[in-house]
Amino acid sequence: MGQIKLSINGKSYTIDADESMPLLWAVRDFVGLTGSKFGCGIAQCGACTMHMDGEPIRSCSVPLASAKGKKITTIEGIGTEDKLHAVQEAWIEEQVPQCGYCQSGQIMSAVALLKTHASPTDEQIDEAMQGNICRCGTYDRIRKAIKRAAVG
Amino acid sequence: MKRRSFLRNTGLTGAGLFVGFSLTQCKVDEVPGIINLLKTNIDNEAIGLALNNYLNIDPSGLITIMAHKPEMGQGTFHSIPLILAEELDVDPDGISIKIAKGDEERYGPQGVGGSGSVRDMWMPLRNLGASARHMLRQAAANTWGIDIKDTSTDNGFVIGKEGVKLSYGDLVEKAKDIEVPETIELKAISEFKYIGKSKKRTDINSKVNGSANFGIDMRVEGMVYASIVHCPGWKGTVKSIDDADTRKIAGVTDVVKTVRPLFKNTQEAVAVIADTYWAALQGARALKVSWEDNKHAISTEDIFKTMHSKTKEDGMLDKENGQFETAFAKSDTPFEATYETPFLSHSPIEPMGCLADVKGDKAEVWATTQTPGWCKGEMAKMLEIKPENITINIPFLGGAFGRRLIHGPILQACDLSKKIGKPVRVLWTREEDTMNGPFRPGSVNALRGTLSAEGKIDSLEHKVVTPSIGHALFGRDASTKVPGSAMAPLHEYYTIPNYRSKYVFMDVDPMPLLWWRSVYSSTNVFAHESFIDELAVAAKKDPMDFRLDLLEDDERKHKLLKTLRQRSDWDKALPEGWGKGVAISHCFQATAAHVVYISKTGTGVKIEKIHTAVDCGIAVNENNIIAQAEGCIVMGLTAAYKDAMIVKDGVTQNSNFHNYRMLRINEIPELDIFVMKNEESPVGAGEPGLPPVAPALTNAIFNLTGNRIRKLPFELDKVGVIG
Ligand code: FES
Ligand code: FES
Numbered sequence: 001m002g003q004i005k006l007s008i009n010g011k012s013y014t015i016d017a018d019e020s021m022p023l024l025w026a027v028r029d030f031v032g033l034t035g036s037k038f039g040c041g042i043a044q045c046g047a048c049t050m051h052m053d054g055e056p057i058r059s060c061s062v063p064l065a066s067a068k069g070k071k072i073t074t075i076e077g078i079g080t081e082d083k084l085h086a087v088q089e090a091w092i093e094e095q096v097p098q099c100g101y102c103q104s105g106q107i108m109s110a111v112a113l114l115k116t117h118a119s120p121t122d123e124q125i126d127e128a129m130q131g132n133i134c135r136c137g138t139y140d141r142i143r144k145a146i147k148r149a150a151v152g
Numbered sequence: 153m154k155r156r157s158f159l160r161n162t163g164l165t166g167a168g169l170f171v172g173f174s175l176t177q178c179k180v181d182e183v184p185g186i187i188n189l190l191k192t193n194i195d196n197e198a199i200g201l202a203l204n205n206y207l208n209i210d211p212s213g214l215i216t217i218m219a220h221k222p223e224m225g226q227g228t229f230h231s232i233p234l235i236l237a238e239e240l241d242v243d244p245d246g247i248s249i250k251i252a253k254g255d256e257e258r259y260g261p262q263g264v265g266g267s268g269s270v271r272d273m274w275m276p277l278r279n280l281g282a283s284a285r286h287m288l289r290q291a292a293a294n295t296w297g298i299d300i301k302d303t304s305t306d307n308g309f310v311i312g313k314e315g316v317k318l319s320y321g322d323l324v325e326k327a328k329d330i331e332v333p334e335t336i337e338l339k340a341i342s343e344f345k346y347i348g349k350s351k352k353r354t355d356i357n358s359k360v361n362g363s364a365n366f367g368i369d370m371r372v373e374g375m376v377y378a379s380i381v382h383c384p385g386w387k388g389t390v391k392s393i394d395d396a397d398t399r400k401i402a403g404v405t406d407v408v409k410t411v412r413p414l415f416k417n418t419q420e421a422v423a424v425i426a427d428t429y430w431a432a433l434q435g436a437r438a439l440k441v442s443w444e445d446n447k448h449a450i451s452t453e454d455i456f457k458t459m460h461s462k463t464k465e466d467g468m469l470d471k472e473n474g475q476f477e478t479a480f481a482k483s484d485t486p487f488e489a490t491y492e493t494p495f496l497s498h499s500p501i502e503p504m505g506c507l508a509d510v511k512g513d514k515a516e517v518w519a520t521t522q523t524p525g526w527c528k529g530e531m532a533k534m535l536e537i538k539p540e541n542i543t544i545n546i547p548f549l550g551g552a553f554g555r556r557l558i559h560g561p562i563l564q565a566c567d568l569s570k571k572i573g574k575p576v577r578v579l580w581t582r583e584e585d586t587m588n589g590p591f592r593p594g595s596v597n598a599l600r601g602t603l604s605a606e607g608k609i610d611s612l613e614h615k616v617v618t619p620s621i622g623h624a625l626f627g628r629d630a631s632t633k634v635p636g637s638a639m640a641p642l643h644e645y646y647t648i649p650n651y652r653s654k655y656v657f658m659d660v661d662p663m664p665l666l667w668w669r670s671v672y673s674s675t676n677v678f679a680h681e682s683f684i685d686e687l688a689v690a691a692k693k694d695p696m697d698f699r700l701d702l703l704e705d706d707e708r709k710h711k712l713l714k715t716l717r718q719r720s721d722w723d724k725a726l727p728e729g730w731g732k733g734v735a736i737s738h739c740f741q742a743t744a745a746h747v748v749y750i751s752k753t754g755t756g757v758k759i760e761k762i763h764t765a766v767d768c769g770i771a772v773n774e775n776n777i778i779a780q781a782e783g784c785i786v787m788g789l790t791a792a793y794k795d796a797m798i799v800k801d802g803v804t805q806n807s808n809f810h811n812y813r814m815l816r817i818n819e820i821p822e823l824d825i826f827v828m829k830n831e832e833s834p835v836g837a838g839e840p841g842l843p844p845v846a847p848a849l850t851n852a853i854f855n856l857t858g859n860r861i862r863k864l865p866f867e868l869d870k871v872g873v874i875g
Contacts, residue, residue: 098226
């Protein structure tokens with residue numbers, strides 16, 4: 001156990017936890033932000049995707065030790081109270097979610113993609129979004145929403 | 153709350169739907185403890201006066217409609233209240249929709265399965281909406297001293313003579329005591345303002361910003377976490393537990409014997425209790441349990457061998473029309489083929505779990521259940537308490553596909569909460585769910601048939617060899633009685649003069665089985681639509697013509713297929729190196745068909761485009777029907793060419809998404825989905841699109857490569873090479 005300092009969505013937190021605890025559980029169970037989800041625990045599904053210093057990561061497989069001193073952003077941190085992120089707006093326009101459980105992770109992957117590729121090609125979308133499973137099968141709409149957000 | 157401010161609050165943040173998880177309770181820049189002290193709950197209290205069990209209107213104008221069917225992605229959170237709102241004559245975008253608790257005394261059946269929600273609730277909810285509208289109009293008529301005939305309504309207002317109007321909120325006090333006549337006037341379908349308009353789903357806003365609460369997000373004060381170690385092999389008891397290493401893990405407080413309730417195959421399990429999930433999980437990983445009576449030699453390889461040999465058995469007659477035996481014997485060129493479909497896991501993306509709080513003779517759960525009423529009954533039985541002392545809260549379900557029709561993790565959480573006297577959150581790992589099942593039954597289907605001189609089907613026999621879900625769960629007799637559902641949807645298909653269907657039972661005990669999206673249609677249709685294609689080829693007929701011919705007497709299906717033919721450019725010449733396939737099926741009273749186009753790539757094929765037509769009667773929310781068809785296509789393709797569940801010596805070999813692979817975004821072809829327009833009563837759209845996916849694809853593969861795929865799953869990148 002140790003006092004671990006974390007920066008999440010621009011706020012800093014000190015957490016008394018084991019350094020081996022995955023970031024996902026610290027964010028959900030200690031910080032109380034539950035938008036990031038648990039789907040597989042082995043970096044296979046992307047439901048837990050967050051950004052660490054701007055890069056998308058699978059937080060179920062990143063121990064707190066590696067998150068120390070890094071800037072973490074979660075789904076709760078990409079928009080504001082009054083204004084959603086353009087990707088979230090596109091997600092509503094295209095009516096992407098079904099059960100919705102995978103969608104925080106999908107959106108975080110899409111936001112990261114659009115930061116590096118303002119108008120991604122289909123191949124770039126495939127590449128960036130391949131790590132995110134949607135068992136409900138919303139992929140076609142995800143692709144359309146990313147293109148919509150890229151234009152808008 | 154004022155209507156305007158309500159609208160603003162529910163506009164984009166989704167905050168109106170739930171009491172969210174407030175960040176202010178988190179100690180920023182301090183040392184936050186483990187956040188178990190927050191009462192995060194689903195707000196399911198309706199405000200205002202009740203005009204019926206589903207509808208409350210507050211004098212301020214706020215209208216609340218209860219969503220009494222669990223939302224698992226299928227869209228009933230929106231489509232069910234939408235039906236009532238239409239007859240009430242209010243725009244569903246301006247009202248509050250709340251998730252109902254599990255309370256079948258109040259709401260009637262709440263189960264979601266068999267694509268039945270819209271189908272079963274269509275008339276009841278229209279009647280409820282229309283009767284409430286009548287009450288409000290009568291109240292206004294009384295106020296103005298005019299006849300009810302001289303009133304009309306418009307989006308939450310009753311309009312009188314010369315445009316005077318009163319809001320539903322103004323009228324509700326008087327309206328609540330007004331008698332409803334026995335026959336209520338319903339809107340004509342042409343008068344619908346909201347149904348059939350592809351409205352935006354009201355749950356979606358909360359699903360893009362992390363605020364939607366799923367089962368896993370529910371917390372109550374004093375709650376602890378449980379990670380479970382199940383007995384490998386679907387049966388058996390605990391012999392001994394060595395928890396020395398487990399108890400060394402900081403945060404672990406208890407190691408408790410529990411159960412894995414699964415009806416006749418209930419087995420023992422062990423739970424590690426801790427103050428964080430991570431500690432509980434590490435504790436479970438460090439636990440050493442030895443088991444008794446859990447060994448058996450079940451293997452899927454042997455099951456399929458046995459099922460193949462069982463195709464030679466006579467089996468039980470299910471249905472017969474005409475004289476199959478005589479007609480079949482007449483032909484010198486009979487056709488026969490055998491098809492195989494695998495055992496599959498449901499694998500909804502939210503892992504299994506539940507939060508339960510059992511105190512004395514009362515219990516409360518936050519449960520991702522598809523069957524709240526059944527769940528309550530099972531809880532009452534296990535806990536030996538009265539059903540009225542049980543509260544079932546139903547957060548959003550992170551997918552289900554049938555997996556949440558039964559209540560293992562819910563009962564497990566209840567058992568643990570009762571034993572340790574605290575609220576317990578059970579959360580299974582992905583591995584515990586994938587390996588322990590229950591699974592979709594695998595099957596072997598044997599078909600035989602003959603053609604007439606004109607190249608029409610003269611005789612056809614479809615023999616289904618598969619385990620019975622009813623037997624696997626409840627020990628129902630399936631060796632002397634055909635389980636009807638195992639034959640779906642074979643009787644609602646083509647008109648064939650000499651036809652019979654047969655069933656052969658396969659016992660796979662103790663392997664647990666369960667209804668999986670579209671159930672036996674997902675396996676039977678693959679065989680049926682493949683064989684129809686084989687016969688079409690043998691008759692040298694275009695497979696589309698061949699099917700249209702068989703559907704001549706069935707106007708709706710015929711029309712659907714003709715529409716699909718046109719939309720998919722079926723009759724256009726194919727580009728070089730392309731192939732095409734078609735398949736249709738009827739499932740839970742709806743019909744869907746796909747045309748799949750593929751092209752050759754290396755040793756395999758690439759799926760270029762899928763055209764789909766769906767007929768589920770009146771489209772309550774067309775865009776959502778399209779979404780369900782998309783979901784069916786993705787799940788159907790996954791089932792066709794990803795992984796089968798493999799069991800060896802009683803142990804499941806697949807464990808997580810690396811060896812039970814899902815279709816991913818890079819594998820999705822272009823989709824073109826069309827919803828048929830008609831005025832037939834609506835039926836559900838969640839399942840019908842799934843069964844014809846695999847055969848439409850394999851029929852296309854045959855068309856392109858001459859390779860007839862009779863066994864699922866197959867490898868898409870190898871099917872281009874014959875032999
Ligand atoms: S939960 Fe992290 S990738 Fe699946
Ligand atoms: S929306 Fe359900 S898994 Fe993606």
